[in-house]
Amino acid sequence: MGHRFALAAFSAALLASTASFAADMGPRTYTKAPVYAPAPIYNWTGFYAGVHIGAAFGGDNGFTTTDPTLVGSNRDAAFLGGGQIGADYQFAPNWLVGIEGQISGLSNSDRTFTSGVNSFRDRSDWLASVTGRLGYTWGPGLIYAKGGVAFRDDNGL
Numbered sequence: 001m002g003h004r005f006a007l008a009a010f011s012a013a014l015l016a017s018t019a020s021f022a023a024d025m026g027p028r029t030y031t032k033a034p035v036y037a038p039a040p041i042y043n044w045t046g047f048y049a050g051v052h053i054g055a056a057f058g059g060d061n062g063f064t065t066t067d068p069t070l071v072g073s074n075r076d077a078a079f080l081g082g083g084q085i086g087a088d089y090q091f092a093p094n095w096l097v098g099i100e101g102q103i104s105g106l107s108n109s110d111r112t113f114t115s116g117v118n119s120f121r122d123r124s125d126w127l128a129s130v131t132g133r134l135g136y137t138w139g140p141g142l143i144y145a146k147g148g149v150a151f152r153d154d155n156g157l
Contacts, residue, residue, distance in 0.1 A: 040139075042137070042139050042140055043090055044088045044090045044096050044137055044142065045088060045089050045090045046087070046088060047085070047086070047087045048085070048086055048087070048088075049083065049084070049085045049086075050083060050084050050085075051081075051082070051083045051084075052080075052081065052082060052083070052084070052104070053079075053080065053081040054080045054081075055077065055078065055079060055080055056077070056078045056079075056080045056104075056106060056127075057077050057078075067115070069115050069116050070113060070114070070115050071113070071114045071115075071116075072111065072112065072113045072114075073111070073112050077108075078106040078107050078108045079106070079107035079108070080104050080105070080106055080107075080127075081104060081105055082102065082103045082104030082105055082126075082127075083102070083103065084100055084101065084102035084103075085100070085101055086098055086099060086100030086101065087099055087100075088133075090137060094136055094137050094138060095134075095135070095136060095137075096133070096134070096135040096136070096137055096142065096144065097132070097133070097134055097135075098132065098133045098135070098144075099130070099131070099132050099133075100129075100130070100131050100132075100133070100148075101128075101129070101130050102128060102129050102130075102131075103126060103127070103128040104126060104127045104128070105125065105126050106124055106125055106126060106127065110122060110123035110124070111123075121155075122154065122155075123154075123155045124152050124153055124154065124155070125153050125155060126152065126153050127150065127151070127152045128150070128151045128152070129148055129149065129150040129151070130148050130149055131146050131147060131148030131149075132146070132147060132148055133145065133146040133147075
């Protein structure tokens with residue numbers, strides 16, 4: 001019985017010392033929670049404006065005719081520069097509709113025809129378009145179909 005009593009006394013002392021040690025522990029150190037950073041929300045709704053520069057090239061530099069007195073030349077390469085404005089509206093929640101107007105000036109794009117007596121020139125000074133679009137967006141990405149009407153001036157002299 002002495003061993004049992006000694007074991008019980010040792011167990012009681014061990015439990016008492018553990019409990020008193022826990023009571024003597026210092027306070028917990030707390031750290032601030034990390035700042036919540038919500039996922040970015042993309043919205044394509046709004047107006048925009050821009051400028052563009054480049055070059056325009058025609059598809060044919062040749063001229064053929066059955067009239068031997070008619071001579072022609074074609075200068076298809078031209079500097080192109082202009083601007084565009086537009087607006088988009090995002091709905092449901094990933095679909096987009098939009099409209100855009102664009103105009104470009106051409107530096108030199110003309111064809112000349114000479115028959116020995118008369119000379120005619122066909123020149124384009126500007127190009128323009130009005131288009132609409134329907135698209136699907138996912139975050140920063142957008143895929144769309146675009147269609148509309150295009151115009152050019154026709155300065156025949």
